[in-house]
Amino acid sequence: MxxxxxxxxxxxxxxxxxxxxxxxxxxxxxxxxxxxxxxxxxxxxxxxxxxxxxxxxxxxxxxxxxxxxxxxxxxxxxxxxxxxxxxxxxxxIGMLACIPVETPIVQNHHLAIYQDQVPTNKERYQRLVEWKNGHMEVKGYTIADWAGNITDRRSTSGYFTFVAGNLVTWRSKKQNVVARSTAEAEYKGMAHGICELLWLRILLTEIGFKP
Known part of the structure; x- marks a missing residue:
């Protein structure tokens, strides 16, 4: 090449x-x-x-x-x-015939904020139209629990990233070490989310977009 x-x-x-x-x-x-x-x-x-x-x-x-x-x-x-x-x-995994239910997720304030800020289908469509007109917006959301695993007391953090209102990457993973506070767990989650946003910005810039 x-x-x-x-x-x-x-x-x-x-x-x-x-x-x-x-x-x-x-x-x-x-x-x-x-x-x-x-x-x-x-x-x-x-x-x-x-x-x-x-x-x-x-x-x-x-x-x-x-x-x-x-x-x-x-x-x-x-x-x-x-x-x-x-x-x-x-x-x-043999679960094709199972009865679907709402996704079981931990209910906390961080998740409530995230759900309030997620764009509606109408907003996503509008942003897609804006993108076609040359406007680009990259957004990221992070979330973390604290000592959520009852066995090893490790926290789980995750992130979602949106480009022009479209979900493009997401991840949820248990943290490698035990966090000593909710703030530490949140900052670790934020660090992973920011790294993903920086990577997306570099990638978009390389292919010719200016986020």
């Missing part, structure tokens, strides 16, 4: 970027699967031709499924879903 004029991304080393004449072409790789995208149709075709000379490969057409994420397109934008991934996971 470097020989062909592409630059390897700093935020993601599996991402290769090429800019020319105000347009960008992107290639992202995962083992033996790759996705090619950008706003230069001619450059995308040239890249596909170059790769087919170097490797034995098959063009699967428009992106429909990648790394557990289903992709659907409409005139309003692109819709991403993990429905198939979740159903496969439930089937694998």
């Amino acid at each position: 470097k020989k062909y004029g592409y630059r390897q991304g700093n935020a993601d080393h599996t991402l290769f970027i090429k800019r020319m004449g105000g347009k960008v072409t992107l290639l992202i790789m995962y083992v033996d699967d790759m996705v090619v995208t950008g706003d230069d149709t001619e450059k995308i075709k040239r890249l596909q031709g170059y790769l087919s000379l170097e490797f034995e490969m098959k063009d699967l057409g428009g992106l429909k499924y990648f790394l557990g994420i289903e992709v659907a397109r409409s005139h309003d934008g692109i819709y991403l879903s993990q429905r198939k991934y979740v159903l496969d996971l439930l089937s694998e």
Whole structure:
């Protein structure tokens, strides 16, 4: 890719970027699967031709499924879903026939604040329209309990990040050491969330957006 004029991304080393004449072409790789995208149709075709000379490969057409994420397109934008991934996971652990219930989560003030601040479907649509008009906003929310595990007294922290009102990354993980206070547990959770936001900002800047 470097020989062909592409630059390897700093935020993601599996991402290769090429800019020319105000347009960008992107290639992202995962083992033996790759996705090619950008706003230069001619450059995308040239890249596909170059790769087919170097490797034995098959063009699967428009992106429909990648790394557990289903992709659907409409005139309003692109819709991403993990429905198939979740159903496969439930089937694998024998819970496909279980009766669904509301997600059991710890009720505390932090979660109440988060739920109040999460954009509604209407707000998310509006922000998506704003993004199409050139406006970008990156937001993150963090949450942590304190000594939530009754066995080892370790806390669990998590974060959610939104780009232009769309949820793009999320994580929930038990902390490595026991926090001595709620403040310590919260700050550890915030540190992980901020690292994710910084990574997203670097990635978006690399591909040409100014968050």
